[in-house]
Amino acid sequence: MLADEKMDNEDNDTGKVYLKRELGLTSAVSVIAGTMIGSGIFMSPQFVLYYIGSPGASLCIWAACGLLAMLGSLSYAELGTVIKESGGDYIYILRNVGSLPAFLFAYTSVIVMRPASIAVISLSFAEYVVAAFFPDCPSPEVAIKCTAAACVLVLGIINCLNVRLAMSVMVLFTAAKLLVLAAIIVGGIVLLAQGNTQVLQNGFENTAVGFGPVGVAFYQGLWSYDGWSNLNFITEELKNPEVNLPRAVIIAIPLVTCFYVLANVSYFAAMTPQELLASDAVAVSWGWKVLGTWTWIITLGVALSTFGAANGSLFCGGRMCFVAAREGHLPDALSMIHVKRLTPSPALIFTCFIAIILIIPGDFSSIVTYFSFIAWIFYGLTISGLIYMKIKKPDIPRPYKVPIIIPVIVLIAAVYLVLAPVIDTPRMEYLYVALFFLSGVIVYIPVIHYKWSPGWFHSITLHLRLLLQVAPADKHD
Template identity: 65%
Template sequence: MEKVSDNRQSVTSVTMDSKGQKLNLKREVGLVGAVSLIAGTMIGSGIFMSPQSVLFNIGSPGASLVIWACCGLIALLGSLSYAELGTIIPESGGEYIYMLRTYGKVVAFMFVFSFIIVMRPASTTGIALSFAEYIVAPFYDGCTPPELVVKLVAAGALLVLAVINCMNVRLAMHIQMLTMVVKVLTLAVIILGGMVMLFKGHTENFQEPFEGTDVRISSIGIAFYQVLWSYDGWNTLNYITEELKCPEVNLPRAVLIAISMVTVLYLLVNVSYFVVLTPRELITSSAVAVTWGNKVLGDWGWIMSVAAALSAFGSLNGSFFSGGRVCFVAAREGHMPDILSMAHVHRLTPSPALIFTTIISLVVLIPGDFESIVNFFSFTSWFFYGVTLSGLLYLKIKKPELHRPYKVPIVIPILILIAAVGLVLAPIVDNPQIEYLYVTLFIFSGVLVYVPFIHYKLCPGLLRKVTIILQLFLEVAPAEKNL
C-alpha cells in the first residue's frame, strides 16, 4: 500500500483570473447544507419504490421492518467509518481517493472505471426512472405508462439537473434544501396518515408479523439490496470533502444527524404502508406512495405522486452534485482525461466532469430497467465499500500515528466489512446468475484499460489537442486541490 499523505489545514479558496492562476472549488457547504445533501440524496425514489420489492422477496411485514432497521444501522456505521477516512484523507473523491492513498493507482482506477461507467450512471438512471414514473403516473391512471414516455421524461430530468449543477453550486444546494423540506413533509403526511389508521384499529398486518418469512439467503440478500438502495447516499459528503466547511467537525456530525433521522422516518413510513395497504396491494403496486395516497387521501391522492417525484428530483440532484466530483478528482490525479479535471473559470463548477457523467447516464438509460439496475448497482457498490473499509483497517493497524480529528472503534469497520462481504456473496452462493460474473469481469477489466491508456499513455498528442479545443469551448481551466 502506498503511504498516506499527511493531513493539511484547509486554506481559503481562490478563483482563477486572467493571469493564469489555478482554481479551487469553494468551501460553501455548511452543516445544514451537509445534512440536507446526505438526507436529500438518501430520501429519493427508494422509500417510494422499494417497499413492495422488499416485501415480495422477504415475505412478511415483520421481517421487512427488521431489514429496514438493519440497513439503517449498516448505513450509519458505514458512514461513521467513512467519516474517519474523510478526516485522515481530507480530499474529495470518496472511495476513489481512499483507495488511491492506501492501495495504489491500479485498484483506484478499477474503482473509478466501474464508478463512472456503471455505478454512478446506474444510480442516477434508477432515480431518474422513478422520478419519471411518478411524474407520468397521473396521466396514465389505471394503466402502465409507455416505456418510451418514461425514459424521455427521465432523460429530460437528467439534462435539466446537469445544466443546474454546471451553472451554480449554490443553486444546486438551494434545490437540495428545498426538496429536502418537501421530502420530510411528504413522509410526515404518510406517517401521520398511518398513525390515524393505526389508532382506528387497522392492525391486521401485525397480528402475525413474521408469518410467511422467506429465509433463503438469496431472498434476504436481494431484500437487503433493495433497502440499501433507499439508503444510498450515506457516503455523499466524502465525495465533496474539499467543498465542506470544517470537515473534521461537520462530516461526522452531519452523517450522524442525517442518517439517524432518515432511518426513523423510513421505519415509520413502512409501518404506515403496512397499516393502510394489504400485502397484496403493496406487492402489486408500481408506485406504493400513490397507492397509499389514493386509499387515504382519496381525490387528493395525486399529491403523493407530485411529492414523490419532487423527492426523486432532489435525490437525483444530490447524486449529480457528488458523483461529478469523483470523475473530477480522478482526472486531477491523471486517471481520466485532463479536460475532466477542469472547472469553469467564472462559475467554479466542474462542468466538464458533470457533462461527461450525464452523457454516460443517458446511454445507460436506453436499455435500463429499475429493479435490475438496483441489484447490480448494489452488488458493485458493496464490493468496493468492502475494499475501502479494509483500507481503513489497514490505516488503523499500520498507521496509528496519523492525525485523526475523528475516529471510530475498530470493531465498527470490521462489522461493516463483514456485512459487505455477506452482501456480495449471498446472492451468488444461494442463487448464482451469469450476470454477476459479467459484473465481476467488468470490474477487473479496468486493468486492461489502465495499462495502455494510463500507465503507457497511448495517444497523448490527440488527447492534448482535444483538451485544448474543449477547454476553449467550455471556458474551463485546471483546478487545484482545496485542502
C-alpha cells in the first residue's frame, strides 16, 4: 500500500515525490484553532488588563484582536488561493517582494521564532504535568526541562511518521481544549446568573489611553491569537484549497474569538481585577474559586491545550523550513521528504533539534516577545505584497478575494504594532533583535547571492539522504 502511495505521488520523469493532499476542512479548522489556543488564554489574560487598565477595555481589546486576526486571515486566504504553494509568509514575500526579505524571514523564523515558540509551549506543558507530581513543593527545573524535551521528541516522532496521525492528534486535542474553555464559559454564565456582575459595572473605569498602552495591550492579546496564518504554511497538503482555505478561516477565527471573549467574561465574573492581576495562571485561579477540588480539570485542559498547540506549531514550522530549503534558501537536505511516509522529516527533525537546544537555558520567553515585533514586520511585508498584486495585477485569476480596504487596515495595524511597543518602552533588547535580523544579510550575500557551498556539504547531504530514506520533493501542478 505504501508503495502504491509512493507511485501516486511520484513524478515518473524526475523521480521526485510530492506531499499528499490529505487535509480536509475539519483538519484545516483544527490547524488554525489548535495552534491559536495554547497556554495564553489560560495563563496570561492579566497582561492585557495590566496595560489597558479596566475590564471593559480589556474585553474590547480581546474582541479587537480577534477582528484583526480575522481580517489578516481573510487577506492571507486570498494570497493562498492565488499562490497555491506551502510556506505562508515566506513564499508570499519571495514571490511578491523579493529573495532577500524572504531569506531574512526564513533565517529568523527557522533559527529562533518557530523553535522558540515550540520550546515555550512545551515548557508550559511540562510545568503543568510535573506539578501534578510535586503538589506540596516547587517542581524541579531539571524535571520540567526533561519533560519539555520529551514532549518535543514525541511530537517529532508523530509528525515524521504520518501526516494523518499528526492531524488526528490535532483534531483530538483541539476538541479537548474547546471543551475545557466551554466549561469555563458555562461556569461564568452561572456566576453572572447568580448576580456576580460587580466587576462589569463601571467596567471602563481607569482605562489607559494613548498610543503606547493600547498598542502594548494589543500586543499581549495577539500573542494568544498567534497561529491565525498557519494554514497558509501547508497549502499544498490541503484538499481543494480554493474552497477549504477561506472556509476554514471563516469558521475557526470567529469561533476562537467568541471563546476568548467569553472566557475573559467568566474570569471577571469570578475574580476582581486585583485578584486577576495577582494570578500567575488565571484559569487555575478561576478553577479554585469556582470548581474547588475539581480544579484538576482545568490543569489537565491546559496540559492538553499546550501539547496540541506545540504539535500544530511543529507541523506548520517544519513545512516552512522545508519550503525555504526547496527554494534554495536553506540546505538541500531540509527540502526532502520520506519516500514512503511522504513527510518532510529532515525539516521536522531540524526544527525539533533547535527547539530542544532552546529548552536547555529555559529563560528566554522575553526573547520570544521581542522577536514578535519582527513577526509583525513580516506580516506587513506580506500584506503589502497582496495590495501590490491587487493594484498592479488585477487580472490574475482569484478564486477568492477580499476588498482592498481589508489588507490596508491590516497593514496600518502592522505598522502600529511594530512601532507602539518600541516607542512605549524602548529597550536595548529591540536593538539586539534588529541586529540579529540584519545579520542575516551577512549570511545571504555569500551563501545565497553568490551560491557559496563547501565541497563536503554535498557529501553530507548524500549520506543524510541515504540514512533518512528521503528524496527531493517537487511541487503540485
